[in-house]
Structure formats: C-alpha cells, structure tokens
Amino acid sequence: MRKYFFGSILFMSVWIINSVNNLLNFQAKKNVEKIENAGLKLPAGFSASAILDSIGKARHIVVTKNGALYVKLSKLVNGKGIFRIKDTGGDGKIDNIKSFGNYIGTGIIIKDGFLYASSNDEIFRYKLDKNEEVINPDSPEKIVGGLINGRQHNTKSLALDDKGNIYVNIGSPSNSCQEIDRGAGSKGKDPCPILDSAGGIWQFRADKLDQTYKDGVRYATGLRNVMGLDWNYQINELFVIQHGRDQLDMFPEYFNAKQNADIPAEEMFMIKKGANCGWPYCYFDVQQNKKVLAPEYGGDGKKTTRCEGVEQPIVAFPAHAAPNALLFYTGSMFPDKYKNGAFVAFHGSWNRSPEKQEGYYVAFVPFKDGKPNGPWEIFADGFAGVETVMSPKQAQHRPCGLAQGPDGALYVSDDVKGTIYKIIYKNN
Amino acid sequence: MKKIVFLTPVCVIMLMAFNNSVHIDKATMDRGKKVYIQYCLACHQVDGSGVPGLNPPLEKTAQVLGSKTKLIRIILKGMNTHEEIDGETYSNIMAPHDHLTDNQIADVLTYVRNSFGNKSIAVTPGDVKYVRARTK
Numbered sequence: 001m002r003k004y005f006f007g008s009i010l011f012m013s014v015w016i017i018n019s020v021n022n023l024l025n026f027q028a029k030k031n032v033e034k035i036e037n038a039g040l041k042l043p044a045g046f047s048a049s050a051i052l053d054s055i056g057k058a059r060h061i062v063v064t065k066n067g068a069l070y071v072k073l074s075k076l077v078n079g080k081g082i083f084r085i086k087d088t089g090g091d092g093k094i095d096n097i098k099s100f101g102n103y104i105g106t107g108i109i110i111k112d113g114f115l116y117a118s119s120n121d122e123i124f125r126y127k128l129d130k131n132e133e134v135i136n137p138d139s140p141e142k143i144v145g146g147l148i149n150g151r152q153h154n155t156k157s158l159a160l161d162d163k164g165n166i167y168v169n170i171g172s173p174s175n176s177c178q179e180i181d182r183g184a185g186s187k188g189k190d191p192c193p194i195l196d197s198a199g200g201i202w203q204f205r206a207d208k209l210d211q212t213y214k215d216g217v218r219y220a221t222g223l224r225n226v227m228g229l230d231w232n233y234q235i236n237e238l239f240v241i242q243h244g245r246d247q248l249d250m251f252p253e254y255f256n257a258k259q260n261a262d263i264p265a266e267e268m269f270m271i272k273k274g275a276n277c278g279w280p281y282c283y284f285d286v287q288q289n290k291k292v293l294a295p296e297y298g299g300d301g302k303k304t305t306r307c308e309g310v311e312q313p314i315v316a317f318p319a320h321a322a323p324n325a326l327l328f329y330t331g332s333m334f335p336d337k338y339k340n341g342a343f344v345a346f347h348g349s350w351n352r353s354p355e356k357q358e359g360y361y362v363a364f365v366p367f368k369d370g371k372p373n374g375p376w377e378i379f380a381d382g383f384a385g386v387e388t389v390m391s392p393k394q395a396q397h398r399p400c401g402l403a404q405g406p407d408g409a410l411y412v413s414d415d416v417k418g419t420i421y422k423i424i425y426k427n428n
Numbered sequence: 429m430k431k432i433v434f435l436t437p438v439c440v441i442m443l444m445a446f447n448n449s450v451h452i453d454k455a456t457m458d459r460g461k462k463v464y465i466q467y468c469l470a471c472h473q474v475d476g477s478g479v480p481g482l483n484p485p486l487e488k489t490a491q492v493l494g495s496k497t498k499l500i501r502i503i504l505k506g507m508n509t510h511e512e513i514d515g516e517t518y519s520n521i522m523a524p525h526d527h528l529t530d531n532q533i534a535d536v537l538t539y540v541r542n543s544f545g546n547k548s549i550a551v552t553p554g555d556v557k558y559v560r561a562r563t564k
Contacts, residue, residue, distance in 0.1 A: 074481075151510060151519040183523035184467075247470065257470070350479040353469055391473035393480060416480070 038421055039397075041382040045335070048380070048423045051411075052094040055083055055418035059106040060157065060325060060401040061411055062115070064132035068096075069403065069420065071413060072108040072117055074155075081105060082117055084134070085420070092422070100137030106155035106227065107168070111206070116166065118156035121149040123168060125206070143205075146212040148173065148198040152181075153225035157325075159238060161231050166206040167238055171225035172199035175246050176296045177280035184250045188296030192280050195221050199279060201229065201240060201271060222277040222310060223269075227347075228326030234340050235370030238271045241323035241344060245283050246351040251295035259301075261352040263287060266323050267313035268342075268365070268372075278310035286316050315372050320349035321359030324400045328367070331408025334425045341367045343379065345399035345412060350392045357389040362399050362412055380423060383414060452542050452550055460539025463532050467525060468540075476544030482520045484513045487544045496537075496551050500559040503533050530556040 038050040056077040062070050068086040077083070080099035088096045107118035115126040115134055124140035143166070147156060150173020159167045174181050177192035177199075192199070197213060200221040204211050219238070228241040244267060249260040265284040269277055278284075282291045282304075291307035293299030317323065325345040329338050346359035364379040365372050385396035392398070401413035405422070412421040464472075471483040478485035486492050491499060491513060506524035510517050528536070530553040537551040 151508075152521060154519065180523050181521045184527070186523070249470070260470075350473070350482065351470060354465075354474055391475050391477045391479075393473070393475075393477035393485070 037382075038419070039382050039385055040380050040421065040423070042380055042423065045427065046380075046423055046425050048421050049092050050419050051087060051092060051422050052085060052420040053417065055085070055420065057415045058401065058413035058418040058420060059155070059415055060108045061403045061413045061420065062108050062110050063403045063405045063411060064110065064128075065406050066131050067406055068132070069411065070108050070110070070115060070117075071418075071420065072105055072401075073418075074104050074106060074415065076102070076104060081119075082108065082137075094420070098137075100134065101140070107158035109158045109160060111160040114206070116143075116158050116160070116206070118158055118168065120154040120156060121145065121147045123156065123158065123166065123204070141209055143207075143209055144168065144211045144216070147202075150174075150198070153198075153243070155227060157227050157229050159229045159231045160206055161236065161238075162233065164206050166204050167219060167229060167231070168202050168204065169223070169226040169229055169240070170198045170200060170202055171227075171243075172279070174280070175224075176294055178296050182247060182250070184252075186250070186296070188280055188294065190297065194280075199223060201226065201238070203273075217273075219273055220269075220271045220275040220277065220311075222275075222279045222281075224279040227322075227324045228344060230326045230328050230342075232270075232328050232340075232370055233330070234328070237370060239268065239326060239328070239342065240271055241266060241268045241317070241326050242277065242279070243322060244319060245279070245294070246320065248295065248301075254295055254299075254301045257353075258355060260319075261355040262319055263301075264319045265313065265316035266319065266321050266346075268315040268317070268323075268326075268344075269311055270314055270370070271311075275311045276309075278307060282307035282310055284313055284316055286319065289316070315365055315376055317344070317346070317363070317376065318349075318358045320351045320357075322347035322349055325402040327402040327404060327410075329404060329410070331404050331410075333408025334410075337366055338364065340370075341365055343402050343410065344376075345402050347398050347400055347415075348384065348389060348392060348395055353391065357392065360384040360389055360395055360398060362402070380412065380421075383412075452538055456535055456538055456550065457542065459531075460535035460537075461543075463528070463536035464539055464543075467528070468536065471520065471522070476540070476546075478518070479520075480516070482518055483522075484518045486540050486546070488546055489513050492540060492546060493548050496555055497559050499537055500533060500551065500556050501563055503528065503537065504560060504563050526560075530554075530560065 037048040040048045057074040059072045071083045082101035084098045085094045086096040103119040105119040123144040126134045126140045152173045153171025157169045178186040180186040201219045202216045203219040204216040225243040226240045244264045248255040265286045293303040324347040327343045342365040344363045348360035349357045362380040365376040366374040383397040397414035400415040403411040410423040476486040504526045507522040533556045534553040541548040
C-alpha cells in the first residue's frame with residue numbers, strides 16, 4: 001500500500017512540475033510576442049515588428065508594389081529557394097506563403113515587370129503580372145550562366161539601371177590572391193589571375209538570354225567581394241560596398257591580431273565603368289585614412305606603391321563588419337534626412353577574434369546629390385540579441401537583406417533564423 | 429538473475445563513463461591552447477564555434493572526434509572541400525598547416541579534442557609523424 005502511496009505522490013509531483021513548466025513556457029512565449037520593436041533599437045519615432053519569424057536562411061529581399069515580399073534563400077526549404085510571402089489580413093503578420101525555384105542563392109530584385117534572381121553562378125528572370133506576382137514560377141528565363149562559383153565569396157548580388165543593363169558581383173574565390181589562399185606568409189600572385197573572371201562587377205543585358213562572360217562587360221575590377229550594390233537612380237550611378245580583406249596578421253612581422261581586427265576597412269565606392277578599386281594589391285587603412293600596399297605584395301603597413309591611382313572609398317566602415325546589402329532610400333515615410341540616403345546591412349564580423357565582433361546592425365549614410373553628406377550612423381541595432389558578440393554563432397539574428405516597401409517602410413532580412421523585420425516611422 | 433539483468437547496463441554505462449574520462453595533463457593542454465590561439469582561433473573562434481557558413485565548428489563534430497589520421501591530415505593538407513559537417517557546408521578554405529611540428533600538431537589536436545565540450549583520446553607526436561610520413 002505504501003508503495004502505491006509514494007507512487008502517487010511521485011506521479012502528482014511530476015504532474016505539478018510539468019504543469020507549472022507549461023504555464024511558464026506559455027508566459028515566455030507571450031513575452032516574446034510582446035518584445036518591443038522585435039528586439040531592435042531604433043532612433044526616436046521608428047518602430048519595428050517581425051512580420052515572419054523563421055523562414056530559413058533569408059538573404060536578399062524585394063517588395064512588390066502590393067506589399068508582398070520575395071525572399072531568396074541560401075539553403076532550400078522543402079526543395080525551394082524563393083519564398084513569396086504576404087500579409088493579406090493586414091495585421092502585420094505573414095499569412096500567405098508560396099515558394100518556387102529549386103536553387104539556392106542571394107540576389108533578388110524587381111525591375112520593369114520582371115523578377116530577377118540569382119543562384120551562385122546564374123541569373124534568372126521571371127515575368128510578373130500587373131500585381132507583380134510571378135506568372136510561371138517553374139519556367140524562368142536564364143539570362144546569364146557560367147559565372148565563377150568558387151565557394152568563397154560566391155554569392156551574386158544584383159542591380160539594374162534604367163537602360164536595360166543588369167549588374168552582378170562576381171566575388172573572388174580568395175582572400176588576397178595568395179599562392180596559398182589564407183596561408184601564413186604566402187605571397188600574392190602577380191598579376192592576380194582571378195581578376196579576369198572575378199573580383200569585380202560585370203554588366204549584362206537584362207533582356208538577353210544565355211549570356212556568359214563573352215557577352216558581358218567587366219564594369220569594375222579590384223573588388224574582393226561585393227554583396228551590397230545598388231543603382232542610384234537620382235544620379236544614375238552604381239554604388240557598391242566591398243567586403244574588405246581578412247587576416248593581415250598572416251604577416252606577423254607587420255601586423256598583430258588587434259591591428260588586423262581594426263585596420264582594413266569595408267569600403268563604399270561610387271563605381272564608374274572601368275573603375276579599379278585596388279584589390280588584391282591595396283586595402284584601405286582606416287587609421288591612416290588611405291590606401292596602402294597589401295603585405296602579400298610587399299607591403300609593410302605603410303608603403304603606398306601601386307595604390308596611388310586606385311579608386312578611393314566614399315565611406316570607410318569598420319573592418320570586417322560584413323556589408324551584405326545596400327539600399328538607397330527613396331520613400332517618403334521616413335524623415336527628410338533619410339531621403340536618397342543609403343542603408344547598409346552589416347551581417348557582422350568574424351575575423352576580429354579575439355577582440356569583440358563588430359557589425360550586426362543596419363547603418364545609415366546621409367546623402368545629398370549622390371554624395372555622402374555627414375558621418376554614417378547606426379540606424380537599427382540589437383539583431384544579435386546579446387550585448388556583446390564574441391563569436392558569430394552567439395548572434396541570434398544577423399541582418400542580410402534590405403528592401404523598401406511601397407509605403408516607404410524598410411524591411412530587413414535575417415539569415416540565422418529567417419526573421420523578416422518591418423521598420424516604420426510614425427510622426428507623433 | 430534479476431540482479432545480473434539490472435547490473436549489466438549499469439556496468440556498460442560505467443565503462444562508457446570510464447572511457448570518456450580521458451585525462452590529459454595540463455602542460456599538454458596549455459601548449460595546445462597556445463598553438464590554437466596563434467593558428468586556429470581567428471577562424472574557429474575563441475569557443476570553437478566556428479563561423480556559420482564560413483568556417484566549421486570544432487564542437488563535437490565527427491571530424492574532430494573521429495579518426496585521428498583524418499584529423500591530422502586536415503592539419504597537414506588543409507581543407508578545401510564542400511563536404512557537409514553535421515548538415516551544414518562551409519565556404520572558407522583552410523590552408524595547409526604542415527609547417528607546424530609534430531609536437532605542435534599533437535598538442536593542438538589534443539587540446540581541441542578536449543575543449544569546447546569535446547572529450548577524446550590524445551593525439552601523440554608519434555601519431556602525427558606516422559601520418560605525415562604517409563601523406564603527400
């Protein structure tokens with residue numbers, strides 16, 4: 001009898017503990033929903049919400065004129081790489097999801113009745129109907145193929161101008177074009193053979209099928225890897241942000257880990273046809289505020305040989321912060337200061353260890369007449385969900401894509417869990 | 429009989445626990461940590477968690493805890509494959525680290541195999557020497 005008594009007591013205790021746990025979990029979930037601004041820190045007057053929690057590895061995004069979003073994924077979800085998501089109920093939550101495209105990738109953009117999306121070596125386009133919904137999701141036209149896909153820096157970001165041209169980044173499958181990539185003390189190949197087919201921006205026709213290198217133009221060179229590029233329709237020029245070089249401390253005679261963590265800038269350029277931005281021979285030193293010769297090519301942190309004629313950045317951002325998207329804001333929802341300025345999504349660094357990491361925020365650069373007009377600032381922070389990121393895996397969210405809604409709202413994608421944030425401004 | 433049935437799993441569990449309680453002397457761990465900080469930490473991070481999508485983690489992966497020969501070969505030859513590690517792929521290249529001595533490689537691998545939540549038997553300089561001689 002006593003056995004049964006203790007048995008019942010044990011059972012009851014487990015049951016009670018379980019119930020309390022469930023109740024606490026329920027409370028916790030409710031609290032999550034109530035987190036102010038979806039956990040983001042924003043300037044006064046702005047607010048944010050997560051319209052979708054966890055779609056997968058959401059890279060670049062674009063918004064249709066009806067407010068639906070296309071999201072490009074870098075890992076297939078249920079065999080699909082593009083998700084079309086929509087809030088049909090108007091309650092700020094996504095309730096309508098369609099998916100298509102059996103390839104992974106990063107680039108996605110809408111222009112003049114077509115949706116353009118990239119795999120890591122091709123560009124496709126899909127005809128849109130009048131509501132900017134894809135007509136034939138299973139039969140896109142391939143406009144470009146055969147682009148270098150070297151694992152490292154293989155994403156293909158897209159931008160279009162008003163003259164029927166499409167611009168694509170072809171990243172270098174290398175850190176600094178060394179004989180042994182990322183090898184301590186290894187010399188740079190001279191000249192760097194990668195630059196013939198990568199390490200730059202290529203221009204193709206947006207309406208011509210099956211193009212490859214011979215059909216395109218190397219529009220700019222000397223760019224290690226660009227994920228953020230956008231056409232500025234105000235002045236009709238291309239703007240890009242480079243992921244700057246890593247591992248200066250592979251040359252410990254000139255650089256220690258701290259210097260590597262702080263020196264090589266993430267550079268924003270205005271690109272004209274034929275521009276040479278210097279990689280792999282030169283990098284921009286944020287402390288000396290100039291381009292200097294890379295150690296792989298005989299540099300010692302001071303020499304500037306070979307770097308005099310190369311393109312200068314219009315903005316130098318902190319080293320290794322990883323600018324994954326660039327967007328010129330043309331909406332009217334945000335205050336005047338933001339009009340025609342540039343938002344930059346910083347995915348966040350890794351090559352600053354053992355220093356604390358940098359980035360994991362969306363920055364803003366004010367512009368006037370196509371030129372930076374004041375210092376850059378952090379616009380949206382708090383994505384990581386922790387005060388200090390020491391190693392990237394600690395970050396709960398990392399900004400990766402940017403898009404502007406028809407109402408002027410700013411959307412930010414995260415590729416850790418796949419949260420899609422909507423940031424709005426209300427004039428009180 | 430009942431007791432034997434009961435005791436068998438207990439013995440198995442105890443044996444497993446015994447096998448897992450690898451003792452590595454502090455001097456080896458200290459030397460290994462020094463090599464890790466100098467050559468590995470930048471990519472694999474202070475906590476061995478790696479960088480999602482770029483540099484593989486070293487926490488309880490089959491590559492770290494599995495075959496010593498394979499692991500030694502990764503250090504000597506570097507890694508530039510697209511193989512999946514626990515369902516994820518990593519795009520950065522690892523340069524060969526054959527310039528490290530047999531002792532340095534043994535120390536750092538022993539350190540990695542017994543840090544970041546890992547527990548596994550040590551790699552000896554003899555292991556490294558053997559694999560190096562058979563690795564082109």
